[in-house]
Amino acid sequence: xxxxxxxxxxxxxxxxxxxxxxxxxxxxxxxxxxxxxxxxxxxxxxxxxxxxxxxxxxxxxxxxxxxxxxxxxxxxxxxxxxxxxxxxxxxxxxxxxxxxxxxxxxxxxxxxxxxxxxxxxxxxxxxxxxxxxxxxxxxxxxxxxxxxxxxxxxxxxxxxxxxxxxxxxxxxxxxxxxxxxxxxxxxxxxxxxxxxxxxxxxxxxxxxxxxxxxxxxxxxxxxxxxxxxxxxxxxxxxxxxxxxxxxxxxxxxxxxxxxxxxxxxxxxxxxxxxxxxxxxxxxxxxxxxxxxxxxxxxxxxxxxxxxxxxxxxxxxxxxxxxxxxxxxxxxxxxxxxxxxxxxxxxxxxxxxxxxxxxxxxxxxxxxxxxxxxxxxxxxxxxxxxxxxxxxxxxxxxxxxxxxxxxxxxxxxxxxxxxxxxxxxxxxxxxxxxxxxxxxxxxxxxxxxxxxxxxxxxxxxxxxxxxxxxxxxxxxxxxxxxxxxxxxxxxxxxxxxx
Amino acid sequence: xxxxxxxxxxxxxxxxxxxxxxxxxxxxxxxxxxxxxxxxxxxxxxxxxxxxxxxxxxxxxxxxxxxxxxxxxxxxxxxxxxxxxxxxxxxxxxxxxxxxxxxxxxxxxxxxxxxxxxxxxxxxxxxxxxxxxxxxxxxxxxxxxxxxxxxxxxxxxxxxxxxxxxxxxxxxxxxxxxxxxxxxxxxxxxxxxxxxxxxxxxxxxxxxxxxxxxxxxxxxxxxxxxxxxxxxxxxxxxxxxxxxxxxxxxxxxxxxxxxxxxxxxxxxxxxxxxxxxxxxxxxxxxxxxxxxxxxxxxxxxxxxxxxxxxxxxxxxxxxxxxxxxxxxxxxxxxxxxxxxxxxxxxxxxxxxxxxxxxxxxxxxxxxxxxxxxxxxxxxxxxxxxxxxxxxxxxxxxxxxxxxxxxxxxxxxxxxxxxxxxxxxxxxxxxxxxxxxxxxxxxxxxxxxxxxxxxxxxxxxxxxxxxxxxxxxxxxxxxxxxxxxxxxxxxxxxx
Numbered sequence: 009x010x011x012x013x014x015x016x017x018x019x020x021x022x023x024x025x026x027x028x029x030x031x032x033x034x035x036x037x038x039x040x041x042x043x044x045x046x047x048x049x050x051x052x053x054x055x056x057x058x059x060x061x062x063x064x065x066x067x068x069x070x071x072x073x074x075x076x077x078x079x080x081x082x083x084x085x086x087x088x089x090x091x092x093x094x095x096x097x098x099x100x101x102x103x104x105x106x107x108x109x110x111x112x113x114x115x116x117x118x119x120x121x122x123x124x125x126x127x128x129x130x131x132x133x134x135x136x137x138x139x140x141x142x143x144x145x146x147x148x149x150x151x152x153x154x155x156x157x158x159x160x161x162x163x164x165x166x167x168x169x170x171x172x173x174x175x176x177x178x179x180x181x182x183x184x185x186x187x188x189x190x191x192x193x194x195x196x197x198x199x200x201x202x203x204x205x206x207x208x209x210x211x212x213x214x215x216x217x218x219x220x221x222x223x224x225x226x227x228x229x230x231x232x233x234x235x236x237x238x239x240x241x242x243x244x245x246x247x248x249x250x251x252x253x254x255x256x257x258x259x260x261x262x263x264x265x266x267x268x269x270x271x272x273x274x275x276x277x278x279x280x281x282x283x284x285x286x287x288x289x290x291x292x293x294x295x296x297x298x299x300x301x302x303x304x305x306x307x308x309x310x311x312x313x314x315x316x317x318x319x320x321x322x323x324x325x326x327x328x329x330x331x332x333x334x335x336x337x338x339x340x341x342x343x344x345x346x347x348x349x350x351x352x353x354x355x356x357x358x359x360x361x362x363x364x365x366x367x368x369x370x371x372x373x374x375x376x377x378x379x380x381x382x383x384x385x386x387x388x389x390x391x392x393x394x395x396x397x398x399x400x401x402x403x404x405x406x407x408x409x410x411x412x413x414x415x416x417x418x419x420x421x422x423x424x425x426x427x428x429x430x431x432x433x434x435x436x437x438x439x440x441x442x443x444x445x446x447x448x449x450x451x452x453x454x455x456x457x458x459x460x461x462x463x464x465x466x467x468x469x470x471x472x473x474x475x476x477x478x479x480x481x482x483x484x485x486x487x488x489x490x491x492x493x494x495x496x497x498x499x500x501x502x503x504x505x
Numbered sequence: 506x507x508x509x510x511x512x513x514x515x516x517x518x519x520x521x522x523x524x525x526x527x528x529x530x531x532x533x534x535x536x537x538x539x540x541x542x543x544x545x546x547x548x549x550x551x552x553x554x555x556x557x558x559x560x561x562x563x564x565x566x567x568x569x570x571x572x573x574x575x576x577x578x579x580x581x582x583x584x585x586x587x588x589x590x591x592x593x594x595x596x597x598x599x600x601x602x603x604x605x606x607x608x609x610x611x612x613x614x615x616x617x618x619x620x621x622x623x624x625x626x627x628x629x630x631x632x633x634x635x636x637x638x639x640x641x642x643x644x645x646x647x648x649x650x651x652x653x654x655x656x657x658x659x660x661x662x663x664x665x666x667x668x669x670x671x672x673x674x675x676x677x678x679x680x681x682x683x684x685x686x687x688x689x690x691x692x693x694x695x696x697x698x699x700x701x702x703x704x705x706x707x708x709x710x711x712x713x714x715x716x717x718x719x720x721x722x723x724x725x726x727x728x729x730x731x732x733x734x735x736x737x738x739x740x741x742x743x744x745x746x747x748x749x750x751x752x753x754x755x756x757x758x759x760x761x762x763x764x765x766x767x768x769x770x771x772x773x774x775x776x777x778x779x780x781x782x783x784x785x786x787x788x789x790x791x792x793x794x795x796x797x798x799x800x801x802x803x804x805x806x807x808x809x810x811x812x813x814x815x816x817x818x819x820x821x822x823x824x825x826x827x828x829x830x831x832x833x834x835x836x837x838x839x840x841x842x843x844x845x846x847x848x849x850x851x852x853x854x855x856x857x858x859x860x861x862x863x864x865x866x867x868x869x870x871x872x873x874x875x876x877x878x879x880x881x882x883x884x885x886x887x888x889x890x891x892x893x894x895x896x897x898x899x900x901x902x903x904x905x906x907x908x909x910x911x912x913x914x915x916x917x918x919x920x921x922x923x924x925x926x927x928x929x930x931x932x933x934x935x936x937x938x939x940x941x942x943x944x945x946x947x948x949x950x951x952x953x954x955x956x957x958x959x960x961x962x963x964x965x966x967x968x969x970x971x972x973x974x975x976x977x978x979x980x981x982x983x984x985x986x987x988x989x990x991x992x993x994x995x996x997x998x999x
Contacts, residue, residue: 401639413680425681429678429680433673447657447662485569
């Protein structure tokens, strides 16, 4: 007999998907209400699930009582629960922002009001599905749902976003196709799609290697890991800000999480050290190159988008660090905490950028002087998000970098330790010039006289997210506990993640 | 009361800072009241803390964040010294700031970050372990940046960028050192006599070097010092703050903590790192003094003088033996009081008369006798003349050098004294004995009674008097010297 948390687990997927349909049916006026109810319900379920995970370590729900290999199972451990919490929290706050922001957008396509909330809810369903699905095919479905709804949201943002949106659709489909090919190969190889079952059988055959390679290619593409990142800056920089926030904070992380599950959980005994080192190199290049590109941008949202490319590099560093057993658990704890910390910070940064863009009718950096005086709350929010992006205490990303650094030093990888530190300085290199401009006096005040005022809902939701990102270090005990449960289970007992 | 006293000391400036950010730009009185009120409250709490520390009571507040990672606030003798210096000088600077910004310019932002700055400094003083120290160290960087760029013009922004580049890099290096040390030795609080017992030699030396680099940026050790002269574009109260209390002293204080309470002076001696540290300090003392001679701008002269003088503290710490330590640590207080006096006066000269260059100082003594007198006292203290405070610390540094068997330090001290005389004497002579031939560069209309507003005049006079008193009463049991003696004794004989 399953307890409440396990019983309700499918709701994290089903409720948003059903609500999406409902939102489409009731039309643009009432769809925010449907979304609010759905988000509230999902929050409650996620809370219960997290509590359940803290009690039992792993929750497994078999739909309809049919277990693998024929049925669909959902499984969530500490990492999955943390991801669920992050998804829900960011979605809720950004939804509050979107509620106020959307009616003020006149450039968005005519369909935007009608389709935003349904697509938004569908996206949440897909993201949650990626966190809790336990077999390859279910994961494929969730990947597709996530990718297509995200791409559609980008395309909704207006004429200038059509090309990036279309590119995103293509990229998403290519990624999913690679993934599907791989699933076919792996199914042919192992005869099952359930992750735990594959893990038990995993062996180093050509089919496995090729399959894993294809999946990795697809997932790296979806996570915008350099050099497959080219689609991200235009898409995230061009979309409406709440959409950009969720894309950078959650969507790219979901496919990355899947990558981690496969490499470290399922196929850990199969992958070669050289491959892990290669992933690490991609991470290093992403950190350096992404930061340099961010420093060169003239538009705030493009700067923040390139920052995402750079910061994703940190996540990749856990792969080579994990090669050394002494550092493995610490490296992955750091990487996952970084994932959460960055999600909060990046969402806040995009929301702040959106407020600036709304006020100044454009997000060019040269419009920012005077920002600190006229939009103090938004400037402070960006500053706090910046503190978290650079990784200064007491942010969650600082704690994550602490762990990554400790892992690097324990593993003797001083080269990676230097990269981690240099990355922080490079991030400061693109964050502080923005703040510097905002603190400057403008040459003439005319721009500010014509400025629109962001609503208090927009400003306060941004500030809340930024404060959480900047102060997460003080509350790191709970996320850490969730992660450690999974890491112990994974690395000592050989679980499947 | 007791478990709360340490967080309360922090809150006495943090809460006003937050409230000030929410108050409107025009609420000058409310802002001044909050800041001064917070400063008075902090002074009271410090006094209470003094009583407790004298009774050797353990004051500690712990906030565990993770396994082996906790924030610790602790009131010990060394921290008390720094926190008292910070609080007293902050109080006078707050008075000065109220008088300095007579009209215009973003006072809400200034007062807000000003108070945040003192919170960070006090946090550094009260930190009980390296992690907490790092937290407040980075907060100090972040809260001082808006103060440096306060004027918002191109020069200020450029100086701010240099400042951030240096201090953030220093912070990253410090971060590296702390994480590395934690990997080797686990987490530990600051311990009198040193927390580390032994370890792999090469790594400990490397980590020590990283500590010195990371802390040395804020301490303005050559060649990490370039941000300091550049930061002189900031308003005078900011320069007074950065140079007397907050940033440079935080760095020097950090070095004192690392040598005494992380490594311990015995381990440092065994590792052989004290010699190089002393050499670096001497080089900084000499180099900065020479550069000071070439300066024409008053504040830049004072900046190089600061760079030179703060390294006395590092030198004192690097000389193995209680006398050298006594000289170095007491100079932490003495230099603070003297330098803030000089900067206060420089600020008055610039604000009221437009005098920013040494060449413009003719006849200042006649026009602003009290201010120039305070300036003179500060300068004489810098030279190390008795009975001013600077003399006491130099004396102990000299005797400490002899006791430690490093007599080569004495010529450096003498040279530095000589150079201080060389660059302070001409402006002092010009101020007192030369007749003014041209009008002042920019004269503001003043109240007839005093040479400048009481808000601006009182602080330098107070600190000048303190300079004299601290020097005169050095032998008394309540003096700075006696206090430092307690600290040093506990270090060498834990």
